[in-house]
Amino acid sequence: MPAVNLLEFDREALTAWCAGLGEKPFRAQQLFRWIHQRGERDFTRMSDLARALRDKLASVAEVRAPTQVSEHRSADGTVKWLFDVGGGNVIETVFIPEEDRGTLCISSQAGCAVGCRFCSTGHQGFSRNLTTAEILGQLWHAEHALHGPLGLAAGERAITNVVMMGMGEPLQNYAALLPALRVMLDDHGYGLSRRRVTVSTSGMTRMIDRLREDCPVALAVSLHAATNALRDALVPLNRKHDLADLMQACHDYLARAPRDFITFEYCMLDGVNDSPEHARELIDLVHGRGGAAVAGLRVPCKINLIPFNPFPGSGLACSPRARVQDFAQQLRTAGLVTTIRKTRGDDIDAACGQLAGAVSDRTNVRVRLQRRREDPAQGVLAHRAAGAAVRAGAGE
Ligand code: SAH
Numbered sequence: 538m539p540a541v542n543l544l545e546f547d548r549e550a551l552t553a554w555c556a557g558l559g560e561k562p563f564r565a566q567q568l569f570r571w572i573h574q575r576g577e578r579d580f581t582r583m584s585d586l587a588r589a590l591r592d593k594l595a596s597v598a599e600v601r602a603p604t605q606v607s608e609h610r611s612a613d614g615t616v617k618w619l620f621d622v623g624g625g626n627v628i629e630t631v632f633i634p635e636e637d638r639g640t641l642c643i644s645s646q647a648g649c650a651v652g653c654r655f656c657s658t659g660h661q662g663f664s665r666n667l668t669t670a671e672i673l674g675q676l677w678h679a680e681h682a683l684h685g686p687l688g689l690a691a692g693e694r695a696i697t698n699v700v701m702m703g704m705g706e707p708l709q710n711y712a713a714l715l716p717a718l719r720v721m722l723d724d725h726g727y728g729l730s731r732r733r734v735t736v737s738t739s740g741m742t743r744m745i746d747r748l749r750e751d752c753p754v755a756l757a758v759s760l761h762a763a764t765n766a767l768r769d770a771l772v773p774l775n776r777k778h779d780l781a782d783l784m785q786a787c788h789d790y791l792a793r794a795p796r797d798f799i800t801f802e803y804c805m806l807d808g809v810n811d812s813p814e815h816a817r818e819l820i821d822l823v824h825g826r827g828g829a830a831v832a833g834l835r836v837p838c839k840i841n842l843i844p845f846n847p848f849p850g851s852g853l854a855c856s857p858r859a860r861v862q863d864f865a866q867q868l869r870t871a872g873l874v875t876t877i878r879k880t881r882g883d884d885i886d887a888a889c890g891q892l893a894g895a896v897s898d899r900t901n902v903r904v905r906l907q908r909r910r911e912d913p914a915q916g917v918l919a920h921r922a923a924g925a926a927v928r929a930g931a932g933e
């Protein structure tokens with residue numbers, strides 16, 4: 538019988554599994570703390586567990602994170618790990634240190650089926666959902682790998698924040714995501730506050746509703762466009778969950794969210810979504826005005842402008858810096874808190890949207906993406922991007 542990977546379990550599930558071995562809940566709690574707080578995988582070293590239990594665990598269970606393929610450390614302190622999850626799939630995890638915190642960017646899928654136009658992961662196609670152990674294993678491994686080198690004391694944490702912004706659409710892998718989030722929040726696990734765990738989604742509205750009920754953490758929504766025509770072209774699932782639906786889900790989420798705003802991410806694409814008119818549309822949308830909005834429905838938010846990180850074959854370019862700043866200024870003048878994301882880990886290809894890993898594309902996303910590029914709705918985009926490239930060439 539294959540060993541049971543204990544990284545699959547939140548505390549409740551581990552308690553139930555231990556009960557099957559005839560063990561009391563407090564034993565499960567001890568075991569849980571050894572695994573997640575001490576980073577221990579060797580049952581024989583779990584000194585406060587009875588020897589008989591340690592022997593039993595060693596024969597039926599294991600603590601197994603995905604296999605590390607490589608670790609790259611950037612000059613700015615960013616660390617990127619590649620993990621082999623089998624079947625030709627490699628996923629990526631990135632640690633971003635800042636003065637007052639350490640953020641881990643975790644992957645939720647091998648590839649992604651959403652296929653956003655500007656995203657390198659989307660272009661790779663989709664292979665499969667990660668398991669809870671593979672999601673949580675990234676955190677388990679990274680905390681362990683960073684703790685010693687950073688010279689931290691026992692009980693101190695290298696990772697203070699988690700963002701589900703690596704490869705994949707986390708809300709398309711909800712069943713595996715939920716236990717992983719619970720372990721991150723558990724005081725006997727990683728003890729992160731709900732405000733410090735962020736799920737980023739391209740807009741799976743019904744799943745946003747479920748997350749609100751099951752485990753409300755901070756929410757980031759990848760918006761990128763404030764009209765349905767443009768968002769349909771950039772984020773294909775907008776055709777199913779349009780902006781009105783999305784704004785309603787964001788508004789409703791705030792009733793239980795740990796923060797009193799939604800973060801809207803907006804990737805700045807040269808000549809595509811970065812004009813003063815686009816900024817006006819965005820201001821209108823979040824204030825509940827204009828055609829795409831739910832009339833009168835205001836969504837308290839912060840806007841995070843992400844300079845587009847190019848990748849080979851994207852056919853898109855990042856907006857010039859001055860245009861990003863003008864766009865931000867226009868939003869701020871309208872009263873919207875707006876930040877421009879600093880790009881980190883450039884030298885090791887660890888920036889947003891550059892996480893490509895290696896994915897065996899089992900659902901032919903690449904083929905569909907190619908077809909969509911030939912679709913008339915995409916014509917607008919191709920035309921605008923071509924225009925932008927010409928302008929960039931002219932030194933604008
Ligand atoms: N699937 C989720 C989370 C992973 S993507 C989502 O879409 O939200 C994490 C963030 O990186 C998203 O905001 C996404 O829009 C952004 N992103 C994707 N490709 C990018 C690129 N090439 N340059 C900059 N940001 C990008």
Ligand code: SF4
Pocket residue numbers: 649650651652653656657658659660703704705706738739759
């Ligand atoms: Fe998937 Fe997010 Fe990339 Fe879109 S931006 S393809 S949802 S990972």
